[in-house]
Amino acid sequence: MVSLALDQVGARYGRREILSNSSTPPIEGGALTALVGANAAGKSTLFRRIAGQLRGAGTVHIRGAEQADLRYMPQDTAMSAALTVYESIILALKQGGGGWRLSARELAAVDDVLDRFGIAHLSERQLPELSGGQRQAVSIAQTLVTRPKVVLMDEPTSALDLYRQYEILEALRRYARETGAVMILALHDLNQVMRSCTTTLALACGRVVVTGPTLEVLTPAMIRQLYGIDSRVERCSQGCPMMIVDGPAATTVGA
Amino acid sequence: MSSISSATTTAFAATDHAGSYRGLVARRLTILAGLAALLVLSVAVDVSLGPARYALPDVLRTIFAPGAAELQMRVVVWDIRMPMALLAVTVGASLSLAGAQMQTILANPLASPFTLGLSAAASFGAAMAMVLGVAVFPAAVGLMVPINAFAMAMAASLLIFGLSTLRGVTVETIVLLGIALVFSFNAALALLQYFASEQALSAVVFWTMGSLAKATWGKVAITAAILVVCTPLFMRRAWALTAIRLGETRAAAMGVPVKRLRLEALLLVSLLAAVPVSFVGTIGFIGIVGPHVARLLLGEDQRFFLPGAMLSGAVILSATSVLSKAILPGAVLPIGIITALVGVPFFAALILTKGRKAW
Numbered sequence: 351m352v353s354l355a356l357d358q359v360g361a362r363y364g365r366r367e368i369l370s371n372s373s374t375p376p377i378e379g380g381a382l383t384a385l386v387g388a389n390a391a392g393k394s395t396l397f398r399r400i401a402g403q404l405r406g407a408g409t410v411h412i413r414g415a416e417q418a419d420l421r422y423m424p425q426d427t428a429m430s431a432a433l434t435v436y437e438s439i440i441l442a443l444k445q446g447g448g449g450w451r452l453s454a455r456e457l458a459a460v461d462d463v464l465d466r467f468g469i470a471h472l473s474e475r476q477l478p479e480l481s482g483g484q485r486q487a488v489s490i491a492q493t494l495v496t497r498p499k500v501v502l503m504d505e506p507t508s509a510l511d512l513y514r515q516y517e518i519l520e521a522l523r524r525y526a527r528e529t530g531a532v533m534i535l536a537l538h539d540l541n542q543v544m545r546s547c548t549t550t551l552a553l554a555c556g557r558v559v560v561t562g563p564t565l566e567v568l569t570p571a572m573i574r575q576l577y578g579i580d581s582r583v584e585r586c587s588q589g590c591p592m593m594i595v596d597g598p599a600a601t602t603v604g605a
Numbered sequence: 606m607s608s609i610s611s612a613t614t615t616a617f618a619a620t621d622h623a624g625s626y627r628g629l630v631a632r633r634l635t636i637l638a639g640l641a642a643l644l645v646l647s648v649a650v651d652v653s654l655g656p657a658r659y660a661l662p663d664v665l666r667t668i669f670a671p672g673a674a675e676l677q678m679r680v681v682v683w684d685i686r687m688p689m690a691l692l693a694v695t696v697g698a699s700l701s702l703a704g705a706q707m708q709t710i711l712a713n714p715l716a717s718p719f720t721l722g723l724s725a726a727a728s729f730g731a732a733m734a735m736v737l738g739v740a741v742f743p744a745a746v747g748l749m750v751p752i753n754a755f756a757m758a759m760a761a762s763l764l765i766f767g768l769s770t771l772r773g774v775t776v777e778t779i780v781l782l783g784i785a786l787v788f789s790f791n792a793a794l795a796l797l798q799y800f801a802s803e804q805a806l807s808a809v810v811f812w813t814m815g816s817l818a819k820a821t822w823g824k825v826a827i828t829a830a831i832l833v834v835c836t837p838l839f840m841r842r843a844w845a846l847t848a849i850r851l852g853e854t855r856a857a858a859m860g861v862p863v864k865r866l867r868l869e870a871l872l873l874v875s876l877l878a879a880v881p882v883s884f885v886g887t888i889g890f891i892g893i894v895g896p897h898v899a900r901l902l903l904g905e906d907q908r909f910f911l912p913g914a915m916l917s918g919a920v921i922l923s924a925t926s927v928l929s930k931a932i933l934p935g936a937v938l939p940i941g942i943i944t945a946l947v948g949v950p951f952f953a954a955l956i957l958t959k960g961r962k963a964w
């Protein structure tokens with residue numbers, strides 16, 4: 351089984367230290383893990399640090415996989431290249447190496463992610479012609495076509511409609527189950543987190559403040575600390591936990 | 606899952622995506638073959654045209670059986686027209702490839718040897734030789750102009766290269782620096798022209814118009830050799846170069862060493878652009894149009910885009926060479942003028958009708 355743990359991890363842009371002293375117990379693969387925190391808390395920065403794009407203190411321990419098995423999906427999905435969706439996914443697949451020719455197996459891998467994320471009908475469309483949500487789905491497919499064992503996705507559902515959010519989170523969950531991959535998703539919608547993610551990391555002001563089972567992390571007290579919002583966590587009529595927003599917290603101001 | 610999703614899935618289950626992708630690849634190969642055929646045709650017409658009127662069959666016979674041809678025709682075809690026609694091909698291909706990769710690594714549709722100051726630097730170097738008689742390197746008098754031009758173009762691109770190795774330099778900074786270089790070298794050139802003698806001035810003006818008239822087999826061989834060296838180096842990086850067009854972060858997330866790739870490509874591009882520019886003067890337009898034509902026809906998968914950009918650049922410059930002889934019978938107009946005069950409207954029409962999806 352793949353697992354990932356942070357040990358006193360920090361990160362900086364030039365002189366500015368953004369992330370410091372962040373540690374977690376091993377995060378196990380096979381299910382979705384959420385990374386939550388306010389805007390500018392350092393979620394994207396943490397991802398870049400884990401992906402090796404930023405340097406910093408501490409170590410990222412990955413067990414059961416290599417750095418080459420890691421894929422990071424950036425938050426920004428803008429793509430202006432004159433490529434079709436199909437070509438862009440082939441491209442992602444081919445970065446690992448290999449010549450100009452495409453094997454039947456490679457083409458099958460592309461077909462697989464197209465179907466998995468419901469974008470098969472877009473395969474011949476040009477990237478700049480896609481809608482924001484379509485681009486996000488394509489971006490997810492690009493990230494997973496190599497079947498990575500460690501996956502970091504920066505707000506993978508931010509541009510999706512309600513139905514597609516559900517469908518794609520389900521597809522991601524299935525991917526995690528099938529491959530045993532560690533999948534960390536930065537998410538802003540706490541209801542999505544409660545429904546889909548078994549583990550949650552909470553980040554505040556550049557530090558991982560808590561890591562644990564989602565419902566134990568996302569308590570009203572923690573939500574108030576992270577976002578400055580008063581809320582209740584209740585069960586819907588079908589037993590699914592959900593967060594209900596009451597309003598801005600009276601005492602604390604949002605981070 | 607839901608009814609919508611199953612409806613979508615069944616509606617498209619019949620489509621064979623891998624199959625239609627193979628179709629796309631076949632279409633692109635056909636387009637490349639078409640461009641190659643067009644190039645051969647254009648070169649043939651180019652060789653058959655000139656102040657001396659020869660029939661195309663006679664010209665072809667002189668090319669394929671030079672021994673049987675009469676001496677004067679052999680000299681005209683082999684020593685004058687062939688080098689010119691082939692230099693148009695190698696220079697067009699080099700400038701267009703250089704422009705294509707500049708646009709790719711700098712994520713800017715306006716990047717080209719022209720807009721990044723290489724042509725302006727070359728003009729200044731050439732003018733130094735023609736006006737002041739100053740050689741950057743000691744060289745034979747006949748070679749002073751191209752060597753000066755090359756040295757200046759190379760210096761400009763190495764300056765850009767050096768700056769882009771600095772920390773925190775973004776692609777925007779590099780492009781802005783290139784534009785600053787254009788203005789600086791143009792100002793320096795104007796200063797030289799201000800003090801130049803009548804005769805030197807006209808030489809400078811003629812040089813900056815761009816011309817294939819000084820073509821020799823040696824120049825053809827040098828430009829071809831540079832292409833032969835650089836093209837495979839770009840081809841080996843085809844997937845990474847294509848990935849860079851998805852954005853720097855995304856490419857890096859896919860494992861592309863973005864910064865190193867950009868520096869390698871900049872070095873190759875400098876060489877590719879500096880030599881042709883020093884031989885033929887300012888033919889700036891090719892470096893922008895060639896890649897854009899290729900992008901419209903073939904997309905940006907470098908497996909097709911790279912040869913496509915070379916072929917379209919070569920076709921455009923070769924066709925321009927034909928036009929430069931055909932417009933005024935008996936005269937050969939400077940090719941730099943024709944590229945801009947004829948090329949710009951053609952280019953505008955192409956972009957406006959095809960629709961600009963990318964960029």
Ligand SMILES: Nc1ncnc2c1ncn2[C@@H]1O[C@H](COP(=O)(O)OP(=O)(O)OP(=O)(O)O)[C@@H](O)[C@H]1O
Nearest residue numbers: 363366368387388389390391392393394395396425
């Ligand atoms: N390239 C950069 N250079 C300097 N500072 C940066 C850079 N990128 C981010 N920062 C700073 O780092 C801090 C954390 O940013 P980060 O993008 O990691 O936040 P985030 O948690 O992903 O926020 P969001 O939810 O808005 O995406 C912010 O204060 C931001 O200004």
Ligand SMILES: [Mg+2]
Nearest residue numbers: 393394425504
């Ligand atoms: Mg972010």
